[in-house]
Every structure is written in C-alpha cells, then in structure tokens.
Amino acid sequence: MNISSPRADARQFDTVQFRRALSQFATGVTVITTRLADGTFRGLTASSFNSVSLDPPLVLWSLGSAANSLPIFSGNSHYVINVLSAGQADVARMFSTRGENPFDSVEFELSRTGQPVLKGASAWFECHNRSRYPEGDHVIFVGEVEHCEYTDLPALIFHHGRFSST
Numbered sequence: 001m002n003i004s005s006p007r008a009d010a011r012q013f014d015t016v017q018f019r020r021a022l023s024q025f026a027t028g029v030t031v032i033t034t035r036l037a038d039g040t041f042r043g044l045t046a047s048s049f050n051s052v053s054l055d056p057p058l059v060l061w062s063l064g065s066a067a068n069s070l071p072i073f074s075g076n077s078h079y080v081i082n083v084l085s086a087g088q089a090d091v092a093r094m095f096s097t098r099g100e101n102p103f104d105s106v107e108f109e110l111s112r113t114g115q116p117v118l119k120g121a122s123a124w125f126e127c128h129n130r131s132r133y134p135e136g137d138h139v140i141f142v143g144e145v146e147h148c149e150y151t152d153l154p155a156l157i158f159h160h161g162r163f164s165s166t
Contacts, residue, residue, distance in 0.1 A: 026159035029088075031095045032061060033108075033116040034072065034079040041103045041116050042072050045096035047158050048138075049081060057145040059125055062138040070139060074132060079143065080115040083123040085153035086165030091118065092156060112147065123150035 033043040044063070052058035061081060063070055073079060084092055094102035107119040111126045118124070127143025134140075157164045 023160050026157050026164075029084045029092045029156040029158050029163065030061065031082045031084060031091060031118060031121075032063075032073070032079055033082060033118065034076045035110075035114050035116065036072060036076075041108075042069055043095045043102060043116065044069055045092045049083075052142060057148075058130065058142055059127065059145060060140055060142050062135075062140045065134065065137050065139055073129070073141065074139070077129055078111075078113045078115050078146075079127055079129060079141075080111055080117050081125040081127060081143065082118040082121040083125075083150075084118075084156040085120055085122040085151070086156050087153075088118075088120055088156055089163040091120075092158075092163065120153070121151075122153045122155045124148060 027047040028049060030046050030049045031043050032046050033041060035041055044067070046061050046063065048060075048062040050060050052060050059081060063073060091102070091106055094100075094105060103116065108116040109119065111117050113126065115126060117126075125143070125145045126147040127145055129141065130144040131142045132139050133142070154165055
C-alpha cells in the first residue's frame, strides 16, 4: 500500500480558498481603542479576539504587521477591547476605514486609565498591554484584563463576509 503525505502533492497553497474557508467561522466584532500621549484617540476594528486564561485574566487579539497603528498599540501600556453589540455595524465600519476620525461620530466614556470605552457595546475589557508575539503577517497581542463590564445586548457577528446579529 502506498500512502502519500498531504505535502507530497506539492500543490500551490490556495489563499483564496483559505480565506473562504475561514469566513465560515462566525466571530464577534470588536473595536480596540487606546489613548495616545498627546491625548488623541486611536481605534480599529478586529474580529480576532479570544480568551486565553482565567487566572490570570488574559485575552488576545491580533493586528497586521503592516498596520499603521502597530507602533501605537505596541507602545501603549493600556487599551480597551470593545465587543460591539448587534446594532453597531456602522461603528465597526467607521473604525475599519481610514479617513474621518471615528471618535468624532461615536459616543464614548473614559476608563479609569483614560482609554475610550464605546457606549452601546455588549462588553468591554480594559487591558494592560502584557505581551506581543509576531506570527506570520500579524502580531498577537495578549492583554491582562484589569477591569471589564458587560450588558445583555446581543453581540455583533461577522460571518461569510457580512455583519449579522444571529
């Protein structure tokens, strides 16, 4: 019997197929926010968010290695992960595009460390920027949760390239 390994085929890896396969996994949608040294705010939309540990309380998210905001999030001591609620697809879009400052159009409060917390979010996690790990074309951020809050609002979901609430 001749059993060949999957690599023996030497086919070219299909990145389009990979993206389509990944889109079948429904994820929540977050906006990661932070405050810069000059007092201005920065935020970005991310669907790569997950829990890591309960003790200590750790979560992770990832950011593209080529992102303009990588130095900001790498250098700041704290950030907030805002889990968007089902009615906040417009907020996700605002923070995913360059252009107008989205903080001019959204309501927010400041956390105890001065980070922006978006109003209407299903949950939020104020994190100490504990560690970063470069992997592939992204950097994985691990945050130690110092404070969190949640509501009963259903979360915004991203599945098959679209926002959904179910």
